Amino acid sequence: MKVAIVHDWLTTWAGAEKALAELLNCFPQAEIFTIVNFLEEGTIPALNRHVIHTSFIQRMPWARTRYRQYLPLMPLAVEQFDLKGFDLILSSSHAVAKGVISDPSAVHICYCYSPMRYAWDMQHQYLRQSGKEKGLMSWLMRWQLYRLRQWDYISAQRVDHFIAISSYIKRRIETFYRREADVIYPPVDVDKFCYDRPREHFYLTASRMVPYKRIDLVIEAFNKMPDKQLVVIGDGPDYAKLAALAGSNVIMMGYQSDSVLIDHLERSQAFLFMAEEDFGILPVEAQAAGAPVIGYGVGGLAETTLNNVSGLWVKEQSSDALVACIEHFEASKRLDPSLFSPKVCRQSAERFTTANFVQAMQSLVKKHLLH
Template identity: 80%
Template sequence: MKVAIVHDWLTTWAGAEKALAELLNCFPQAEIFTTVNFLEKSAISALQGHVIHTSFIQRMPLARRWYRHYLPLMPLAIEQFDLKGFDLILSSSHAVAKGVISDPNAVHICYCYSPMRYAWDMQHQYLRQSGKEKGLISWVMRWQLHRLRQWDYLSAQRVDHFVAISSYIQRRIKACYRRESDVIFPPVEVEKFRYDQPRESFYLTASRMVPYKRIDLVIEAFNEMPDKQLIVIGDGPDYAKLAALAGPNVTMLGYQSDDVLIDHLERTKAFIFMAEEDFGILPVEAQAAGAPVIGYGVGGLAETTLNNVTALWAEEQTSTALALSIQEFEERKQHDAGAFEPLTCRQSAERFATANFARAIQSLVAKHIPKP
């Protein structure tokens, strides 16, 4: 079987790329198609041995740094790939990958991380955070997003079968595309974490520093609790602003290797997560490391953690609600040392092990492309 895996872009190795790696493990013969690839193939073992096709955006001026600015051209770029002769097309998509034009004889399965947030329900937040709510540039951007929504909906009708990463995204696929979907949770390498290490007194959060991750709320909450220590791991466009916001009890470590992140997850008192996330791999990794999660109990977090068992959910996405949840967490631990038990956290995380993902994907493909 000839397989094409289409991925939006290869610029960082994050959650979507980890899922891509497992798709490549399931289909080692697959060729990769992506708008841009600025990852060193030799440095990413999952990419080795695979042919990688890129679009004309790869050769555009300043594409390495400003590839997102070419978003209006990406629908055109993704449609230029020639997929004639492929039996199976797997699009790994949170933006444009699902928009490829497939061979009529092929089966196209989209593993959807989310419909484009900034083109659909988060448009107003996107414009507000970019300072483009008013003026001529605002109206140009609104028109571009309008056209992008039209293309996004129409291109979704080319997909034969949708797979959502969570029930939360399943509902969004239905709302945006009017399409049904199966749910297969993304893979998490739970086996690389130890869950029985001694716990220390610091809290931990880790994320790419972008607005919707709401690291600002986490820092604000700890600024009001100077007796509690917070460590923040991650980098991104908002790093300098967040570092300026941090009080003396907040340690900003910036980007760190996986080994450093794993070490902190295995030692932290609890992991803090206030984003309204589509799935959120880090809360699962925290549980795999035996750490309970304190965070905003909506979206993916409501599916990947168990409230009052492996997590404590804040009722609102505010720094005040987070501070109250941390206070409640400490009171429970003080009165019951066995609360939020590390082994229970680990068992919760094992639902999302890579082996479960691989079995589910291969079973789905076999259902739609039976062996001759």
């Protein structure tokens, strides 16, 4: 059986690429098709065994650093891939990968991380953050996003079967594409964490420093609790602004290696997460390290954490709500130290193991191929 795996772009090692690596392990004979590939050799060892096809955007000026600016050309680029003769097409898509044109005799299954947020429900936030709310450039971008939505919906109808990364994304697929979807949660390497190390008196948050991650709310909450310590790991466009916001009890560590992040997850009192996320691998990794998660109980977090068991859900995205939730967490622990135990947190994380992902994916692909 000839298998093609279509991935949006290969530029960084993140959650989508971790899922891609496991898809490649499931289908070792697969060829890879992607808009651009700028990963350093060896970043994803699983890639070394596969033929990788890139689009014409790979050769465009400044593509290595500004590939996202070629988004208006990406629908055209992905439709140029020649998939004639492939029996199974697996698209790993949060943007355009699902838009490939496949052989009618092939089965096309899309593992969907999310419909494009900037084209659909986050259009206004996207325009606001890019400073394009008004003027001629604003209307040009709105027109481009309008056309992109049209293509996105039409291309979604080419997919034979959708698989969503969470029930939250399943609902978005139903809303924007009018398509049903199965749910298979992304793989998380829980075994690399030790969950029974002694806990220390600090809270942890970690993320790329971009607005929707709402690290600002976490820092504001600890500015209101100067007796508690917060450690922040991560880098990104908003780092300087967030560092300026941080009080003396907030330690901004910037980008850190995976080993440093793991060490802090294994020692922290709790992991804080205030984003409305599609799935969110870090909260699962925190639980795998024995740390309860305190976060905004909407989206993926409502599926990956067990409220009052492996974490606490904050009811709204505000610093005051987070302060109240942390105070409730500490009061509950004083009354019953066995609450939110590292062992229970680890058991919650084990629902999302790599083995569970591989088994579910192979089973579902086999089912769709037979039907």
